[in-house]
Amino acid sequence: MSSLQKKSLIATAAIFCCRFTGLIREITYQCLFGATGAMDAFLAAFRLPNMLRDMFAEGALSQSFTSAMSKVEKVEGPKAAWELANKVFTQLISLMIILVSAGVLVAGFCMQQIYPERVLVHCAVTDAAAAPEHGCIAEYLGVTRDADGRATASFRCAAPLIGLSDESCLKEGALRSLRPSSRLYLYTGTEGSPATLPAGSIPEGLTTLKLEPRGFMDLATDLCRIMWPFILFASVSALCMGSLNVFGIFGLPNLASAAFNLTIISLGTALGWLIDPNFGPDALYGFAVAVVIGGLMQVLVQLPKMRQKGFRPRWNLALTLRGWRISFTDPVVRKVWYLIIPGVIAAGITQSNIFINTAFAMDLAGGSVTAISAAFHLWQLPVALFGVAVGMVVLPSVSRMTLTSGANTEIPQHLARAMRFVAFFAVPSTVFLGVWGESIVSTFYQHGRFDAEASVLTGNVLACYSLGLLSYAGMKVLQPIFLALEKPWAPAGLAIVAFCLSVGLNYLFVYVLHFDAPWLALTTSAVTTLNFFFYFFYLRHLMGNMACGVLLPGLLRILLAGTVLALACWQIRDIFLDGFTSWSFMHRVGAMALAGMAGCVIYALAAFLFRVPELDAFARKFLRRRRA
Incomplete structure (x- = not known):
């Protein structure tokens, strides 16, 4: 087994731990707060510093450095x-102190731009004697606005609604699908929710709307101000990660994110309980504080290893004008910032593309936004485990190779082996998500109001996403190479082209051809594949070759093994997984686990028969350990 493969597997294991603890963190949120307006406020408040982290800290900054x-x-x-x-x-710390100070001041304005508008609710009751236990059927009358532009949605209810007050409100976007005289089911959530009602309590076909108490904009603003310093610690943590990657350490930097998640789970729960033992909206202040402390923990867990490798922190007085002038005269420092700027632009365009897809999905049938979001998160998992991990390992070694006389020969061969290694895992992941997408979605998400119909839609979306998985993972390997070659503007320019193409195709499919949600995912896969080929051929232009003699034979063997796996998975789905969405949860989990193990064995046997080089490397490593 090569050094590249060993380090990639270490990074993959660490990223898996990070993703797993992230899942536990999300489950903690849902268990303690559920799908409430207060939780919406927390997520909206965290969205901006988290987006800045994705754009600036954990991508462009770490890779450039x-x-x-x-x-x-x-x-x-x-x-x-x-x-x-x-x-x-x-x-960096000087810049982040300025950014954090400005962010705290403009948090209210930012939340007004990001957080959905709320409208007040007025309910005219026709029968005050009958009070339902949880909610009531209502007729939507329309929206009126006063002289100040404040909107009020009016409803006619057959009975008074428990928990309704003069300050009750709802998201303005929830009214988009309603027309005057539409019938729907209103509830406040103070006495349960539709998900907890007995079957048949809500007439079939009725839209459900949850009313909320007012004041969540203030809550979101307060939480955003508390969490804003997180971007400072996230940026410093990204530099720590980049530093350790240079010295061949890939496990600990990725485990730092797991420390962030565990801090939120433990400290956030403890502080939330101290503030409000019933975990009402005020308990979220404890979680906001835990987010900031979790960011600090990301830094602290990496410092001992950095010190062991020779790091001695020293402040260079960059806060003074003279200090800034001295620092920027260093050509290497200037080069770091030169590499960061186009990386931030490319990451920002990627984030914008996610928001644009959500906006298009909002104009499709109900449940499309949820299907796109759920499928996207499942699609991202194998990309992070394999593509991101290998790209992280490849960057330091390729950066050093650029300084050697044989760079144009060594780098393509190194990249070819890296892409082949990624393909070895990405191809079966593509097959599993594409063929068993509906079953996988049903296992993870089909609970409560997420029914079998939602599983089918999300599974179809996931199948379309899976078509671009191999290309997306390959992009994650190739993208950092442009930084090593000091050609950072190429990915930014290609990201702009891909963004425009994606918007154009989405508009065509949604508004002209009236296709449904899977076509949005198919657009993403098609544009991602096109982007990968842009990357590949542009790198070939820069270096003269891409070692296709090393890449293509092994890739062909992997694709043949993947074809055998796909045929087997189709048979398993049709014979053993028929009617999967109607099974009980434990039955689904057991069946999916057995099917997954069978698929892995089949793929390994097929890879052995086609003599896939990556499997040979694993086999030799295993046999050496057995002999030892």
């Missing part, structure tokens, strides 16, 4: 590399 520091470490040694780290750390 890793590339520059790797070259300095190879040419001038570790001491010079850590001196560069000190300079960049100082400038």
